[in-house]
Amino acid sequence: MAALQIVNVEKRYKSLQALGGVTLSVEEGEFFGLLGPNGAGKTTLISIIAGLNRADSGSVAILGHDVVRNYREARQRLGVVPQELVFDPFFTVRETLRMQSGYFGLKNNDKWIDEVMANLDLTNKADTNMRALSGGMKRRVLVAQALVHKPPVIVLDEPTAGVDVELRQTLWKFIARLNREGHTIVLTTHYLEEAQALCNRIAMLKTGKVVALDSTSALIKRISGSQLVVRLANGDLPDALKPLVSHPDELVAGRKYTLRVNEYTDVEPILATLRQAGATIEDMQLQQADLEDVFIQIMEGEK
Numbered sequence: 001m002a003a004l005q006i007v008n009v010e011k012r013y014k015s016l017q018a019l020g021g022v023t024l025s026v027e028e029g030e031f032f033g034l035l036g037p038n039g040a041g042k043t044t045l046i047s048i049i050a051g052l053n054r055a056d057s058g059s060v061a062i063l064g065h066d067v068v069r070n071y072r073e074a075r076q077r078l079g080v081v082p083q084e085l086v087f088d089p090f091f092t093v094r095e096t097l098r099m100q101s102g103y104f105g106l107k108n109n110d111k112w113i114d115e116v117m118a119n120l121d122l123t124n125k126a127d128t129n130m131r132a133l134s135g136g137m138k139r140r141v142l143v144a145q146a147l148v149h150k151p152p153v154i155v156l157d158e159p160t161a162g163v164d165v166e167l168r169q170t171l172w173k174f175i176a177r178l179n180r181e182g183h184t185i186v187l188t189t190h191y192l193e194e195a196q197a198l199c200n201r202i203a204m205l206k207t208g209k210v211v212a213l214d215s216t217s218a219l220i221k222r223i224s225g226s227q228l229v230v231r232l233a234n235g236d237l238p239d240a241l242k243p244l245v246s247h248p249d250e251l252v253a254g255r256k257y258t259l260r261v262n263e264y265t266d267v268e269p270i271l272a273t274l275r276q277a278g279a280t281i282e283d284m285q286l287q288q289a290d291l292e293d294v295f296i297q298i299m300e301g302e303k
């Protein structure tokens with residue numbers, strides 16, 4: 001049975017179509033990435049999954065439970081880490097987590113609450129009021145809140161936006177452990193390196209539609225060849241090489257260029273062209289294509 005089954009979900013906000021018929025399914029045990037630029041519809045889709053927002057048409061089920069018709073059963077199986085930090089400022093971290101447990105009907109949940117706090121480095125903040133926590137600490141509590149009822153399906157909406165490296169590592173270690181233990185993870189992030197490292201399968205959304213859905217490795221293989229990154233000490237990129245630039249911004253910024261190469265033998269003619277144009281290379285690297293390159297190509301509609 002699918003952990004998450006989304007069938008033809010549509011959502012409009014007045015004249016704006018936020019979701020234009022999204023269909024995708026996430027299997028149990030997957031670490032799934034939901035990627036897309038700002039405004040693609042990721043948060044709208046997550047709020048429909050969490051039952052906080054209604055789709056105009058289509059359906060969403062969590063482990064077979066429809067999020068509208070069987071709201072309680074679906075919600076019980078789902079943990080959502082929202083993007084926005086909303087808390088009652090007068091409660092401590094432990095009280096906040098106990099209340100969330102109560103919401104799911106769990107009375108003696110302190111053992112698990114302690115374990116979650118320890119794994120998120122929150123133990124020494126257990127008795128601190130929410131209002132006295134830094135933004136990064138509050139985000140840890142949001143993650144802890146989503147996990148108090150040990151949901152089999154965990155959805156994280158940009159959990160690492162604006163958080164420091166230490167929290168990111170703590171968080172990913174814990175989430176990866178939960179995934180190894182069988183929890184299904186659905187993640188949205190703008191950090192494509194993170195998505196590439198963590199997700200086994202990825203859906204890319206663009207203006208409310210799924211424009212790519214495949215395993216992470218298959219997506220990366222869509223980009224043929226490698227890239228030659230050159231940084232010029234002086235001179236401009238000769239016109240003949242401009243069509244090879246994979247990030248158009250680089251033509252504006254200058255100096256550093258990422259050039260598409262299919263084979264190693266493509267490198268020497270590029271260097272010769274640069275030499276003839278009088279450009280001096282300060283630094284150079286040959287790189288394999290990564291998820292960011294795929295993302296840019298797909299969003300530009302080239303592939």
Ligand SMILES: Nc1ncnc2c1ncn2[C@@H]1O[C@H](COP(=O)(O)OP(=O)(O)OP(=O)(O)O)[C@@H](O)[C@H]1O
Nearest residue numbers: 013016017018036037038039040041042043044045
């Ligand atoms: N409550 C709302 N009323 C009107 N329009 C909305 C509402 N919520 C979202 N939208 C619009 O729907 C579209 C999808 O927004 P959504 O927040 O789902 O995108 P997103 O992919 O999560 O973006 P981001 O990466 O910026 O978080 C956007 O154009 C947004 O402006």
